[in-house]
Amino acid sequence: MSLTLTAVGYRYVGTSRPALAGIDLTLAPGEVVGVVGANEAGKSTLCLVAAGLAPATIGGRLDGAVTVDGLPTAQAHPYELAQRCGVLFQNPVTQLSGTAPTVWEEVAFGPRNLALPLTEVVGRVDDALAALAIAELAERDPARLSGGQAQLVALASVLALRPAYLILDEPTSQLDPQGTRLVGEALSRLVAGGGTGVLLTEHKTDLLWGLAGRVVVLDGGRAALSGAAHAVLADDRLAAWGVEPPGRVRLARTAEAAGVALPELAA
Amino acid sequence: MNGIALATAGLGYVYGDGTRALEAVDLRVAAGEHLAIIGQNGSGKSTLVRHFNGLLRPTEGEVLVDGMPARQHHVAELARLVGLAFQNPDRQIFAGRVRTEVAFGARNVGASSAELEVRVREALTAVGLQGSEDVNPYDLGYSRRKLLSLASILAMRTPAVILDEPTTGQDARGVARVGDLIRALGEAGRTVIAISHDMRFVAETFPRLVVMRAGAVVLDGPPAEVFGEPNWATLASTFLEPPLSARVAARLGLAGVATEADLISAVTRRARESEGALPEGA
Numbered sequence: 001m002s003l004t005l006t007a008v009g010y011r012y013v014g015t016s017r018p019a020l021a022g023i024d025l026t027l028a029p030g031e032v033v034g035v036v037g038a039n040e041a042g043k044s045t046l047c048l049v050a051a052g053l054a055p056a057t058i059g060g061r062l063d064g065a066v067t068v069d070g071l072p073t074a075q076a077h078p079y080e081l082a083q084r085c086g087v088l089f090q091n092p093v094t095q096l097s098g099t100a101p102t103v104w105e106e107v108a109f110g111p112r113n114l115a116l117p118l119t120e121v122v123g124r125v126d127d128a129l130a131a132l133a134i135a136e137l138a139e140r141d142p143a144r145l146s147g148g149q150a151q152l153v154a155l156a157s158v159l160a161l162r163p164a165y166l167i168l169d170e171p172t173s174q175l176d177p178q179g180t181r182l183v184g185e186a187l188s189r190l191v192a193g194g195g196t197g198v199l200l201t202e203h204k205t206d207l208l209w210g211l212a213g214r215v216v217v218l219d220g221g222r223a224a225l226s227g228a229a230h231a232v233l234a235d236d237r238l239a240a241w242g243v244e245p246p247g248r249v250r251l252a253r254t255a256e257a258a259g260v261a262l263p264e265l266a267a
Numbered sequence: 268m269n270g271i272a273l274a275t276a277g278l279g280y281v282y283g284d285g286t287r288a289l290e291a292v293d294l295r296v297a298a299g300e301h302l303a304i305i306g307q308n309g310s311g312k313s314t315l316v317r318h319f320n321g322l323l324r325p326t327e328g329e330v331l332v333d334g335m336p337a338r339q340h341h342v343a344e345l346a347r348l349v350g351l352a353f354q355n356p357d358r359q360i361f362a363g364r365v366r367t368e369v370a371f372g373a374r375n376v377g378a379s380s381a382e383l384e385v386r387v388r389e390a391l392t393a394v395g396l397q398g399s400e401d402v403n404p405y406d407l408g409y410s411r412r413k414l415l416s417l418a419s420i421l422a423m424r425t426p427a428v429i430l431d432e433p434t435t436g437q438d439a440r441g442v443a444r445v446g447d448l449i450r451a452l453g454e455a456g457r458t459v460i461a462i463s464h465d466m467r468f469v470a471e472t473f474p475r476l477v478v479m480r481a482g483a484v485v486l487d488g489p490p491a492e493v494f495g496e497p498n499w500a501t502l503a504s505t506f507l508e509p510p511l512s513a514r515v516a517a518r519l520g521l522a523g524v525a526t527e528a529d530l531i532s533a534v535t536r537r538a539r540e541s542e543g544a545l546p547e548g549a
Contacts, residue, residue: 038438039410090409090436091357144284147354147432148308173436174354176307176464178506203438244439247467247511251527258531260538264518 001069003027003050003085003165003197009063010049019045020221023064027197029164032187034208034229035201037218038242043201044090046218047169050199052081068165083114086163090170092154096142103145103153104129104138110161128156131186147174155183159190166190168200172207180204184211205233205246217241270299270458271333271348271426273319279327280314280482288314289482291328298426301449301459303469306479307506312462313354315479316429319460321345333426347376350425354432354462356409356416365391365407365415366400373422390422393448395441410436414444421448427458434465446472466510470494470525480505490525 008023020042027033027050035043048054052073055062066073068084089095100106107128111121129135132152137145142153151174158166166187172180184207190196202208208215208229215232217225219241225232232238238245245253248265255262273296280289288311296302304312317323318330321342330337332348340348350372353359362368369387370378378386391397394414399407404415413436420428433445442465449472452459463469469476470490478486478493478501485501486493494502494509496517502509509517509525516524521533 039436039441040408044408091355093355093357146308146313147435170436174432176506177466177508178307180464203436239439242438242440244442251511251515251530254527254531255534258535260531260534262515262534264515 001029001164003069003199004067005050005064006067007064008049008066010045010054011061012045012054013059018221020049022222023049024223025050025199025216025226027165027199029197030191030194031214032191032198032200032212034212034215035199035218036203036205036208036215036233036238036241036243037201037224041218041242042221043218044169045221047087047167047199047201050165051085051087051167052076052078053087056081082161082163084163085165085167086158086161088155088158088166088168088171090173092147092150092174095154095157096150098143100142102138103134103140103142106142106153107157107160110157114161124160124162125156128160131159131189132156133182148176148179151175152179152183159186162196164196166196166198166200168198170201170203172202172204180207183207187211203244205238205244205249209233209246209248217243269426269456272296272298272331273333273349273427273458273460274331275315275318275325275328276331277328278315278318278325278330280311280318280323281326287482292482292484294477294484294487296458296460299453299456299458300475301453301473302475302477303461303463303473304477304479305463305466305469305507310479310505311482312479313431314482316351316431316460316462319345319427319429320349320351322351346372346423346425348425349427349429350420350423351429352417352420352431352433354435356412359416359419360404360412363403364400365396365402365404368404368415369419369422372419373424376423376425378422378424386422386424390418393421393451394418395444410438410441413437414441417445417448425457427460428452430459430461432462432464434463434468442468449473466494466508467512467526470510470512471527478502478505478507491523491529494525495522 005023005025009018010020011018037043054060097109107125108121111124134152155171172183187198212229215229216223224241233246234249252265275292275294278289278292281287306312369390370383373386394417434442476490476493477484494513512527512530513524516530524530524533
């Protein structure tokens with residue numbers, strides 16, 4: 001059971017330059033893999049490819065293989081992938097259905113389309129809203145949410161599908177520090193249950209430090225480095241790849257350069 | 268171009284559905300001043316700044332733009348004075364080409380065609396999008412569309428600039444670029460208000476921070492003061508945490524620290540003092 005990318009390359013329609021090249025990646029239920037990199041390094045493309053939306057839905061050319069629990073995404077039907085992979089796009093406004101009168105109905109949209117019994121739909125929606133502490137938004141109009149609220153609602157709508165693999169493209173980009181913490185905690189709980197694997201792209205390396213087991217650095221569409229999260233996030237080359245190191249790594253380095261000892265950072 | 272003063276007096280705002288977003292906000296921003304507004308999602312930050320360019324009109328109290336009550340200005344006049352870049356670039360972008368997008372606002376505030384070209388070039392250079400003039404904005408990634416939306420506001424050359432979460436979705440270089448362009452606006456003497464959730468970014472970029480909670484201003488001062496230990500309870504009440512440098516400083520018993528540079532110099536000063544050498548500057 002895993003989501004596996006083997007020697008994956010990808011080109012968008014009408015372009016000659018590969019957006020991804022030579023990517024090998026495995027995501028198993030029960031783990032969090034973080035993806036970092038400068039803008040345009042291929043993070044969002046990796047999400048589309050991992051979820052099977054590229055090339056199946058948006059075209060383009062895929063090299064190598066992407067399989068979800070052994071099923072090659074290139075040949076899979078969208079409904080087969082949708083039950084295994086949940087995707088959160090970078091801009092939450094793109095994600096919302098635009099047809100639901102309330103946040104509750106918006107989050108219920110996915111589960112209803114899985115033809116689940118109503119009691120199951122209700123349970124899933126309520127659980128997803130509670131996990132992100134947005135139960136009080138249930139009756140609100142999805143079109144009238146703040147950027148941060150819309151992002152949490154979009155994430156809740158993906159959580160309610162309860163996919164084995166969650167693919168999240170910068171899920172906290174519009175969130176305040178509290179919202180970011182909540183998402184981190186909700187994902188940690190979910191993954192600790194053992195049934196879900198999470199692949200997420202993030203600029204907030206502080207969040208990944210506490211959440212991800214492994215981290216991949218993308219640079220120009222290639223995996224420049226991958227490995228255990230703390231080792232990758234403390235790598236000296238991170239800034240050169242356009243990635244902000246976690247606060248503690250950065251501060252320790254600044255202190256060292258200034259010849260100042262800061263043992264407090266370890267606490 | 269010099270900045271203009273912005274102010275609110277007893278500003279209150281209640282949305283049509285009865286949601287109260289602002290209550291009795293008194294905020295004075297001097298001409299050329301730079302400040303960041305922080306606070307949790309839904310604390311009223313965006314609602315507050317939208318009053319300065321007339322997108323929202325107060326339900327209570329007064330908004331002053333360049334000393335004049337905003338209600339006496341037409342929205343078109345306010346647009347010449349206050350540029351506002353939205354949080355979500357896709358709510359702002361409409362043109363089919365980057366060049367047209369950036370020129371639109373500038374043309375509408377009266378820039379001549381010859382001047383437009385210069386303004387567009389300068390604005391795109393400031394955000395690092397030079398060379399993308401003929402690209403369709405939707406062929407740019409989200410983070411670059413965000414930078415494009417900032418460029419469109421810069422090209423209007425308004426005396427006051429308001430940036431709603433300008434660093435959202437930016438990588439390390441993008442964040443540094445946004446910081447640089449804010450500092451450049453400062454050197455040009457223009458008034459800047461930014462909304463941000465990035466505590467380290469605001470501590471390093473702005474001399475004044477305003478903290479909002481439930482539609483009201485609860486703290487207002489320099490970063491080292493706002494992030495000081497006496498204010499931690501207030502910050503926590505709107506779910507904010509001081510930047511790492513301030514937290515480490517508190518553990519070391521050092522006050523007046525908001526940035527990494529503050530922390531390093533405070534630690535260095537103390538080490539020197541404890542060695543018996545003369546304190547710096549003595």
